[in-house]
Amino acid sequence: MTKTTRRALMAGGVAMGAALAARGVRAARSISFRGRSVVITGGSRGLGLVLARQFGREGARITVAARDEAELERARQDLEERGVDVAVVVCDVRDRDQARSLIDHVVARTGRVDVLVNNAGLIQVGPLAHMTPNDFDEALRVHFWGPLHTMMAALPVMQGQGMGRIVNVSSIGGKIGVPHLAPYCASKFALTGLSDSVRSEVAKDGIYVTTVCPGMMRTGSPFNAWFKGRYRDEFTWFAISDSLPLVTVDAERAASQIADACRHGDAELVVSWPAKLATIASALMPESVALALRLADRLLPAPTGESGNTAHSGWQSGTNWAPSKITTLTEQAAARNNEVLR
Numbered sequence: 361m362t363k364t365t366r367r368a369l370m371a372g373g374v375a376m377g378a379a380l381a382a383r384g385v386r387a388a389r390s391i392s393f394r395g396r397s398v399v400i401t402g403g404s405r406g407l408g409l410v411l412a413r414q415f416g417r418e419g420a421r422i423t424v425a426a427r428d429e430a431e432l433e434r435a436r437q438d439l440e441e442r443g444v445d446v447a448v449v450v451c452d453v454r455d456r457d458q459a460r461s462l463i464d465h466v467v468a469r470t471g472r473v474d475v476l477v478n479n480a481g482l483i484q485v486g487p488l489a490h491m492t493p494n495d496f497d498e499a500l501r502v503h504f505w506g507p508l509h510t511m512m513a514a515l516p517v518m519q520g521q522g523m524g525r526i527v528n529v530s531s532i533g534g535k536i537g538v539p540h541l542a543p544y545c546a547s548k549f550a551l552t553g554l555s556d557s558v559r560s561e562v563a564k565d566g567i568y569v570t571t572v573c574p575g576m577m578r579t580g581s582p583f584n585a586w587f588k589g590r591y592r593d594e595f596t597w598f599a600i601s602d603s604l605p606l607v608t609v610d611a612e613r614a615a616s617q618i619a620d621a622c623r624h625g626d627a628e629l630v631v632s633w634p635a636k637l638a639t640i641a642s643a644l645m646p647e648s649v650a651l652a653l654r655l656a657d658r659l660l661p662a663p664t665g666e667s668g669n670t671a672h673s674g675w676q677s678g679t680n681w682a683p684s685k686i687t688t689l690t691e692q693a694a695a696r697n698n699e700v701l702r
Contacts, residue, residue: 367533369624370557386624386625387624389568389625390623390624391623393418393419394418396419396474396475397420397475398412398422398475399423399462399477399514400412400477403477404432404435404448405435405698406481406580407420407479407529407574407585408479408612410491410579410614410697413439413442415506416439416444420475421470422447423445423446423449423462424439425448426450426480427495432448436448441532447465447469453506453507453509463514467517468622472517473517474525475526476525477527478528479527481502482498482502482586483541483543483584484593485595486540486541486591487540487660487662489663490589491542491543499543499547504547504551504554506522513566515562517657523566524562524566524567525567526555528554528569528572528614530572531573532550532639533548533549534549535543536638536642540594542619552571555570556569559571568625570629571629572621573630574629575607575608575609575632576601576602576634578610578689578693579611579693579699581602582687582690583673583675583690583694583699584604584674585598586673587671587673588670589663591670592677592678593653595658595679599682599683602687603686607634616628630635
């Protein structure tokens with residue numbers, strides 16, 4: 361046996377041993393959600409509601425927080441019909457006092473906070489030419505300041521317990537900047553950085569922070585997104601993209617993966633194979649990815665006049681193409697996940 365062969369075998373043995381050790385450590389971190397107190401922000405519809413169902417099926421005591429009282433009531437009914445132990449709280453996590461009150465409410469109800477899922481989100485779509493500083497500020501308030509407020513309120517509770525799980529739902533847009541989604545991506549990058557940096561500081565307290573970066577999911581969210589510029593065209597490409605079965609992931613499947621990552625205290629979860637490939641490509645071939653994104657931008661709707669500065673919801677932006685048979689999967693998801701017309 362040559363030295364090169366021996367070294368290759370030794371390296372392979374070390375790698376296999378490291379993989380087995382990592383698997384063992386991951387298994388040792390595993391927790392059951394039965395009886396656990398789980399808080400989900402933005403949990404009244406979309407992915408948040410699907411996550412509430414997932415944790416609820418596993419026996420958790422759920423608290424769902426969101427801004428819209430009517431949405432929350434529909435979510436409560438949905439979850440109670442499924443046998444979930446659920447409470448709902450009207451809360452705007454952009455407000456630090458409301459975020460603190462949310463955590464106080466959960467502690468008063470359940471005595472603890474075992475899992476905090478920061479899922480509240482806002483999607484703004486359109487050319488940079490039509491985005492204002494207020495758009496960026498609003499996205500940061502929802503995606504960065506909101507999670508920071510809830511984490512800062514929940515961490516002392518978790519530290520007192522000697523354990524906890526925090527799941528911050530970022531996005532593939534928090535790893536790769538996508539054209540026509542500048543406020544969204546900027547704020548999701550901020551959340552990814554916050555989540556990753558907090559992780560190492562709280563691990564000593566038995567608290568594990570998971571950063572989740574989903575690709576496109578079929579939750580029904582395009583109807584409650586906001587569109588600027590040629591808003592009908594923007595809604596059309598966004599809704600169709602969200603409905604493609606080969607490049608999008610079913611919300612229920614994504615929720616199952618997120619719950620499993622939370623259960624084991626994984627550092628990061630990238631959901632869907634296109635998102636994983638894009639992440640790898642961006643790390644290994646940043647110039648190629650940048651070129652691809654520039655080409656994609658040329659295919660997207662061009663800016664328009666001053667009328668393009670006004671935002672319209674997906675419900676206000678329908679065309680012959682969307683909703684249509686092409687967007688059936690998104691429409692079905694919207695009906696299932698409380699993404700209804702306001």
